[in-house]
Amino acid sequence: MDEQPNLQSFVNEISSFSDDGGAQSKAVSAAASLQAIGEVVEIAGSGSRIRMDGAVLASLHNHSDPSVAMSGQVGSQVKMSVAGSWLIANVRTMKSGDNGEILASIDFLGEGARDSAGNMSNFRRGVTRYPIPGEKVLAVSTQDLRSVFAADDSPHVEIGTVYPTDDIRGALYVDPMLSKHFAILGSTGTGKSTSVSLILHRISELSPEGHIVMIDPHGEYSAAFKDCGELFNVDNLQLPYWLMNFEEHCEVMLTTHGSERQRDADILAKCLLAARTKGKNVEQFGKVTVDSPIPYLLADLNGIVVNEMGKLERAGDTLPYQRLKTKLEELRADPRYTFMFSGMLVSDTMGGFLAKLFRLPSHGRPISIVDVSGVPSEITSVVVSVLARMVFDYAIWSRTEPQRPILLVCEEAHRYVPKDENGGAQAVRKILERIAKEGRKYGVSLGLITQRPSDLAEGVLSQCGTIISMRLNNDRDQACVRAAMPEGARGFLDAIPALRNRECIACGEGVAIPIRVRFDDLEPEKRPASADPSFAALWRETGGEEGIIQRTVKRWRGHGR
Numbered sequence: 001m002d003e004q005p006n007l008q009s010f011v012n013e014i015s016s017f018s019d020d021g022g023a024q025s026k027a028v029s030a031a032a033s034l035q036a037i038g039e040v041v042e043i044a045g046s047g048s049r050i051r052m053d054g055a056v057l058a059s060l061h062n063h064s065d066p067s068v069a070m071s072g073q074v075g076s077q078v079k080m081s082v083a084g085s086w087l088i089a090n091v092r093t094m095k096s097g098d099n100g101e102i103l104a105s106i107d108f109l110g111e112g113a114r115d116s117a118g119n120m121s122n123f124r125r126g127v128t129r130y131p132i133p134g135e136k137v138l139a140v141s142t143q144d145l146r147s148v149f150a151a152d153d154s155p156h157v158e159i160g161t162v163y164p165t166d167d168i169r170g171a172l173y174v175d176p177m178l179s180k181h182f183a184i185l186g187s188t189g190t191g192k193s194t195s196v197s198l199i200l201h202r203i204s205e206l207s208p209e210g211h212i213v214m215i216d217p218h219g220e221y222s223a224a225f226k227d228c229g230e231l232f233n234v235d236n237l238q239l240p241y242w243l244m245n246f247e248e249h250c251e252v253m254l255t256t257h258g259s260e261r262q263r264d265a266d267i268l269a270k271c272l273l274a275a276r277t278k279g280k281n282v283e284q285f286g287k288v289t290v291d292s293p294i295p296y297l298l299a300d301l302n303g304i305v306v307n308e309m310g311k312l313e314r315a316g317d318t319l320p321y322q323r324l325k326t327k328l329e330e331l332r333a334d335p336r337y338t339f340m341f342s343g344m345l346v347s348d349t350m351g352g353f354l355a356k357l358f359r360l361p362s363h364g365r366p367i368s369i370v371d372v373s374g375v376p377s378e379i380t381s382v383v384v385s386v387l388a389r390m391v392f393d394y395a396i397w398s399r400t401e402p403q404r405p406i407l408l409v410c411e412e413a414h415r416y417v418p419k420d421e422n423g424g425a426q427a428v429r430k431i432l433e434r435i436a437k438e439g440r441k442y443g444v445s446l447g448l449i450t451q452r453p454s455d456l457a458e459g460v461l462s463q464c465g466t467i468i469s470m471r472l473n474n475d476r477d478q479a480c481v482r483a484a485m486p487e488g489a490r491g492f493l494d495a496i497p498a499l500r501n502r503e504c505i506a507c508g509e510g511v512a513i514p515i516r517v518r519f520d521d522l523e524p525e526k527r528p529a530s531a532d533p534s535f536a537a538l539w540r541e542t543g544g545e546e547g548i549i550q551r552t553v554k555r556w557r558g559h560g561r
Contacts, residue, residue, distance in 0.1 A: 036136050037057060038052030038102075038136075048105075048106055050104050051103055057102065067164060067165060068139045072091060073091065077091070078106065078140060080135050081114060081136070084114050085114055085128075087108065089107060090492065090514065091104050092107055109125065110127065110512075111127055121147055123148045142165050146165075149515065151512075154174075156172060156173045157172050157203055159519060170506070170511075173510050176466070177466045179465075179509075182447050182468065183449070186504070187471055187473045189532065193530040194519075194530070196409075197522060198519055200367060208228075210367075211360065212406070213358065213367075213407070216411055217373060219374075221369050228366070229365050229367035230369070234339040237340075239339060239340045240340075240350070242276075242296050246268075246272065247427045249290075251385075251425070251426075253328070267308070267324065270308070272296075272301065275300045278300050298331070305325050308321060337379070354390065389431045391406050392431060394406070408444065413432075413448040416429065417433060418455055419455055448460070452474070464484070467506070468505075470502075471496060471499040471503070478493070481496065495516060503518050503519070
């Protein structure tokens, strides 16, 4: 490699941009902080290869500027001067070359204007002109990164500090992030729940009249949003059974498989339509189908089933009706299903239910936390399906009204949109996949949170325009995220297994360029109830075990789950 140019040559180069003496003085100051670390050796579309001097990189490790000290390392940024602009690139891979040289692959991120003093401003994503082989590669300073990550006037929320700096703020742009969906990924124990709470709190603070619905399968988030949201669980959800469409009715009421299931479904469809229309002026509703959310009595449905069964001549033909009748009686009698199948839920409360769930209006409490941890496991997916479909169908049927976009956040998303297409719970899978594909047309945003992205249905993750990935320990999960992230973020992906707790890689529509961010600390009262227990500390405590067991058994038996 050619001998490194001396400092004066940098001064002369930068000073040539202006004949003004003051500008030249500033240029000398700027040049003193510039560090040439190598040169471009190959250009190829979105990325290229550079050659760096290992001795120069080593000499920068103790630099006072942490960004300069990181120069040349995987995941760091470097810059090149091209036609009066600074071109910023991310280092993706590194390997040893000859004579102490280091060869690195880089991905171009964007470019910013270069002023007469060598400073950068007006950074923007994308590249208009590429460097040529032989172009000098320079270290990026913290001041450069400040220009790169400076949030513009678009609505945004600050979530933490950009690595490796101490004071540059990492921002998420709300409109691009929500309009094209987002995913938050991370293995158990990485601080994912706290980070999700932080992001939703910041969005709620920015938009206190917003509309957010969160599906919480473990009951973690109620503690985090008790002061700024509405909390729903089996005690107060009051989800009317008649809001279910026909497919959801089948998942709850049918117990057979194969050809028998199809026969049972045909019978249920006929009886359900009769129950929805019984005693009503059908013309007021227009076209009524088995999917129409029209209130009906479970007693009416049961009576219609019994009546149809009585018309049959052969006893063997009554089996499907008997199965349906038995299931209906079970749903009405089982106290676990009271939140959904209570006889008190037959009145037409659809408008009030939607207003309460979607926060219309929000009155400064823009988020609904729906805790489904107390829902019987066999119908949890149906409950989530109904809630998600209500969000989507409301958006469709309110198209002619003033728009009220809704954000649907789904924790443990791999449970509801699994890769296995042959499993049960197809209704929730279909609606979440449809929201992922079509939701942005109607003002519905989807936020997916999962610790196992490799178990998500293929294509769903790729529909998320913004991906926020915390540490992932599983190779399959890492490969899945690598496939979903844009090319410019590839250099950051290698850092995913090495991320510390409450650190993330954010890329896509919601950020200016891919960034590594250390999340802010969240106030204790805003944290979810997801902290890991300290075995060493708790195992030192003793006393009162008899009372603990008695109270636990009482709650256990009373809940009946």
